[in-house]
Amino acid sequence: MNKNYIYLTLLLIVLAGGLFLLPEKENYQHMDPEDLMWSIVQPTRYVSTDQVAKRIIEGDPTLELIDVRTIDEFEEFSLQGAINIPIDSIMVPEYQDYLGIEDMSAVFYSDDDIKADQAWVLAKRLGYDHIYVMKGGLNCWIRTIIKPERPASTAAASEFELYSFRRGASMYFTGAEIAIPDDEGKQKVQVARKKKTVVAEGGC
Amino acid sequence: MHVHELNPKRTMIALVIFAVIIVVGLLTLSGPRLKYALNPEQTIELVTYGEGMVYPYELEDVLNGSIDSILLWDIRNTFEFGRGHIPGAENISAVNLLTPENIKRLKQLKEDGMAVVLYGKDQLHANGPWMVFRQLGCDHVNILMGGYDYYAEWQDMLGDTYYDDVYLLGMPDFDYVEEAASAVIVAEEPSGTKAAVTVKRKKKTVVAEGGC
Numbered sequence: 001m002n003k004n005y006i007y008l009t010l011l012l013i014v015l016a017g018g019l020f021l022l023p024e025k026e027n028y029q030h031m032d033p034e035d036l037m038w039s040i041v042q043p044t045r046y047v048s049t050d051q052v053a054k055r056i057i058e059g060d061p062t063l064e065l066i067d068v069r070t071i072d073e074f075e076e077f078s079l080q081g082a083i084n085i086p087i088d089s090i091m092v093p094e095y096q097d098y099l100g101i102e103d104m105s106a107v108f109y110s111d112d113d114i115k116a117d118q119a120w121v122l123a124k125r126l127g128y129d130h131i132y133v134m135k136g137g138l139n140c141w142i143r144t145i146i147k148p149e150r151p152a153s154t155a156a157a158s159e160f161e162l163y164s165f166r167r168g169a170s171m172y173f174t175g176a177e178i179a180i181p182d183d184e185g186k187q188k189v190q191v192a193r194k195k196k197t198v199v200a201e202g203g204c
Numbered sequence: 205m206h207v208h209e210l211n212p213k214r215t216m217i218a219l220v221i222f223a224v225i226i227v228v229g230l231l232t233l234s235g236p237r238l239k240y241a242l243n244p245e246q247t248i249e250l251v252t253y254g255e256g257m258v259y260p261y262e263l264e265d266v267l268n269g270s271i272d273s274i275l276l277w278d279i280r281n282t283f284e285f286g287r288g289h290i291p292g293a294e295n296i297s298a299v300n301l302l303t304p305e306n307i308k309r310l311k312q313l314k315e316d317g318m319a320v321v322l323y324g325k326d327q328l329h330a331n332g333p334w335m336v337f338r339q340l341g342c343d344h345v346n347i348l349m350g351g352y353d354y355y356a357e358w359q360d361m362l363g364d365t366y367y368d369d370v371y372l373l374g375m376p377d378f379d380y381v382e383e384a385a386s387a388v389i390v391a392e393e394p395s396g397t398k399a400a401v402t403v404k405r406k407k408k409t410v411v412a413e414g415g416c
Contacts, residue, residue, distance in 0.1 A: 002215050004215035004216050004218075004219050005215060006216070007219055008218070010217050010223070011219070011222070011223065015226065030235060030240065032238070033236075033238040033239075033240065033304050033339070033340055034237070034238060035281065035300065036336055037298075037301060037302050037332075037333065037336050038299075038333030038337065041298045041299055041332075041333075042296075048339060073376075076380070076381060077380035077381045077384065080254070087248065088248050089254055089326045090244070090248065091244050091245055091248065099266075110374065110375050111373075111374055111375055111376045111377075112374060112375075113328055114331060114373040114374050115251075115327060115330055115374050117332065118251045118330050118331065118335065121331075121332050121335045121336070122244055122247060122248065125244065125247075125339070126244065137378065138378075138380060139377040139378065142246065142377070142378045142380065142384075146383050146384055147383065173384065174384055174385065194416060202247055
């Protein structure tokens with residue numbers, strides 16, 4: 001038998017041995033730093049507390065709230081339906097199963113938005129998509145949704161509209177009673193009824 | 205009789221070509237331009253220990269010239285930079301942070317023992333870019349707490365910010381449980397108490413005003 005065959009075989013065996021030197025395969029693909037910076041520069045990752053409130057109230061099934069505070073803080077108070085992934089446990093595989101679910105949009109939140117943003121940068125680097133940050137965090141949640149401030153009487157109509165949404169949302173989330181100021185001179189509502197017509201009205 | 209044995213050198217040639225292709229392949233294997241120096245676990249450590257944060261009152265020494273080894277980089281856009289910035293800051297908008305020239309410059313600055321302080325509109329604005337630099341191993345890149353907005357508010361009395369804590373982030377401002385439970389919403393006030401609105405009307409001018 002030709003000696004060269006032996007050399008060729010040995011070479012292939014040595015090269016195959018090189019596979020042992022390859023780093024352990026990770027279940028995610030790191031994002032290139034330049035691409036990461038590019039997606040950081042876009043402000044599209046931020047969602048407002050109003051948007052989050054609206055989606056919770058409407059029961060949006062694609063919303064996945066992720067609380068990145070500690071377990072204790074999470075157990076004390078969290079948003080409706082939120083999952084707790086403390087920022088220092090983001091590398092734990094069981095927690096990562098919550099990220100990257102198809103068609104779900106994961107919204108990170110913390111006390112304000114710094115921690116959530118840091119978790120976002122990490123998750124983005126790990127290659128997860130459809131992730132967002134709730135701007136202002138829980139502090140902003142209390143300020144805008146739980147204790148909304150009445151706009152000045154000169155404010156634009158859109159602000160009143162937002163205020164009325166927030167008041168409704170506040171009732172939804174706190175179950176608060178509305179303290180209606182005593183108002184004696186209430187006008188009676190007169191209901192104008194439609195007269196019945198004899199002939200059946202159109203229909204199919 | 206095997207075909208190859210007609211020319212015993214044939215396998216030798218194949219062996220050499222095979223080896224050459226592999227060697228050339230390994231030599232020309234090029235890595236990505238930028239590589240992470242910190243793995244995700246190290247990055248988590250970095251953000252949980254609050255390393256690389258520059259307090260607003262620390263700026264005072266930079267601004268009065270007693271520390272000259274710190275460069276300020278403003279990552280806001282040129283328009284906002286033009287409206288106002290920290291004296292001595294350089295405007296490098298966020299999209300240009302990772303250009304090859306800038307990376308080269310950062311390396312040079314590190315060799316020269318200089319540090320960089322990034323700032324944006326607020327701390328959140330510079331947080332992402334700062335994290336990318338740190339993950340690339342630029343541990344001489346720091347972030348200004350509070351960002352430009354906080355600086356602008358306090359620029360005449362930066363020293364006093366030592367006693368302020370508004371710029372400290374990552375802490376609850378409320379007792380959430382209490383707030384969420386005790387909220388009582390005052391409904392609209394009865395309409396009778398509304399202030400009368402006085403409408404100022406523009407006086408009619410006789411001459412027809414402009415128009416096409």
